[in-house]
Amino acid sequence: MATQLKPNVECSSEEWQARLDLAACYRIFxxxxxxxxxxxxxxxxxxxxxxxxLINPFGLLYDEVTASNLVKIDVEGNNVGQSQYMVNKAGFTQHAYFHKHLGEKATAICHVHTTATMAVCSHKGGLLPTNFYACNFQGQIGYHDFEGVTVRPEEGERLVENLGDHSILMLRNHGPVVMDRTIPGMFVKMWALQRACEIQVATLSQGEANVISQEVVDVHQRDLSVMASQGGAGVFDFEAWKRRIDKIDSSWRN
Incomplete structure (x- = not known):
């Protein structure tokens, strides 16, 4: 395991650990x-x-993000840390509203534009119960109609309303927003959603899909919830991927 470096920014030990985990998450993505x-x-x-x-500095690729160059901002957009970087307004507007209004439910948030997730967001039926991973999420996803690039604060109310009690919001014709109480929990949810979307795209390319019944979906979700504690809510997954990226490049720890 890589040596734990001392903080390169003035912050609490708790914030430094959050910075490390977030930087690692960027490198894993x-x-x-x-x-x-x-x-x-x-x-x-x-x-x-x-x-x-904390959010990524605008202008850096994900493989350039480190624990110390993450930007610390408040929900009004003020840079309250030591970073010299700016942040992307589209990212700030969306993430700030969720952080402000959802509390611990949205401790960790990601928004991606992967080909598979954007394709499913652009599909009329959204995520269909056609594969193992997709069954994980049936009835647990909100959908929000496309309104253009997310830079207008008033859209925030509609985003939260359409999210409802869920932790995934599929922005139609755009891409998903995935959130959780922890970074590992958010990561493993995003990983499973990505797999669900990849498989759906591949399945529908073959023609008519075999759709799984709601009765079986209910059994699947019941049994999955029993097994979930074994994986530590994504902790085992996240730590495994941290080991992988450490072997490639551990500069995210700086």
Whole structure:
């Protein structure tokens, strides 16, 4: 395991750990091909600080993000940290509204434009119960109609309303927003959603899909919830991928 470096920014030990986990998450997303040039975002609330979160510096690729260059901003868009970087307004508007109004439910948030997830967001039926992973999410996803690039604060109310009690919001014709109480939980949810979408796209390319009944979906979700605790809500998955990226490049820890 890589040596734990001392913080390169003035912050609490809790914030530094959040920075490390978020930087690692950016590198994992990059490794998995989930980056989108310098766009899209992953954010995490700063532990112990109300209405404050960390997000990627605008202008850097995901493989350039490190624990110390993450930007600390409040939900009004003010840079309250030491970063010299700016943030992308589209990312700030969307993430800030969720962090401000959803509390711990949205501690960690990602928004991606992967080909598979955008394709499913653009499909009239959305995510269909046609494969193992897709069954995980049936009845647990909100949908929000496309309104253009997300830079207008008033859209935030509709985003939260359409999310409802769920933790995934499919922005139609755009891409998904995935959130959780922890970074590992958000990551493993995003991983499973990506797989569900990849398989759906491949399945529908063959013609008519075999749709799984709601009765079987209900049994699947019941049994899955029993098994979920074994994986530590994504902790095992996240730590495994951190080991992988450490072998490739551990500079995210800087």
């Amino acid at each position: 990059d490794h998995l091909g989930w980056g989108e040039s310098i766009y899209n975002h992953i954010s995490v609330a700063v532990p112990g600080e109300a209405d404050t979160f």
